[in-house]
Amino acid sequence: MEIRPNCENCNKPLPYDSEEAMICTFDCTFCADCVTGILEDVCPNCGGNFERRPIRPKSLLKKYPISKKAVLNPIKKATFEEKKRQLKPIAPADR
Template structure:
């Protein structure tokens, strides 16, 4: 089951469970669509994979399967995969 991480790893923007703005890679690295497209060029800086829109968990299931509250932020900054910070 997806963690539904609460923020963009790049700019720390809040990404609530129902937002259509969250993008994830195959490892659930989570970024806002602006960072995923305009900063990272569509490539995850952690694994080199591409992004897809994170699915929205139905509200009726959020109580049973809540979103993660653990914030992840790239300490070294946010740069495209394969490029030095």
Template sequence: MLELRPCCECCGTDLPPDSREARICSYECTFCAGCAAGVLAGACPNCGGELVRRPIRPAAKLLKHPASTVRKVKPAGCVAA
């Protein structure tokens, strides 16, 4: 089950569970669309994997399987992989 992390690891932008701006790699590293398309050029800086749009979990399912509240943000921001 995806964690649905709450923010961009690069800039800290909030990415709620229903955000269409969230991008993830296969390890669920999470970034906003701006950072993913900009400085990261579509590649995860942690593993080098492709960044794709994170799916949205239906609101009714969030009651049973809530999104993560753990914020992971790189103190120095991000650089391309």
């Protein structure tokens, strides 16, 4: 797991111990506010759902450092609204 340092949509910092970090199955990383308010639990990249990102223990950060590469790909609202409308009614495992 990469442990990306920011929300891909709003660029909010999400340090390794953030309880606000949410990820999809491909490690796409968003803050809880974006996941619940804008994305409504639909990943704009893969269409999957989100889970809270685990916190990497501080004692393992040296051996397994977090990613320093920030990913910023703000949601294109018009395009995403259509994708969300199609996918949201479908259970994540069936998308």
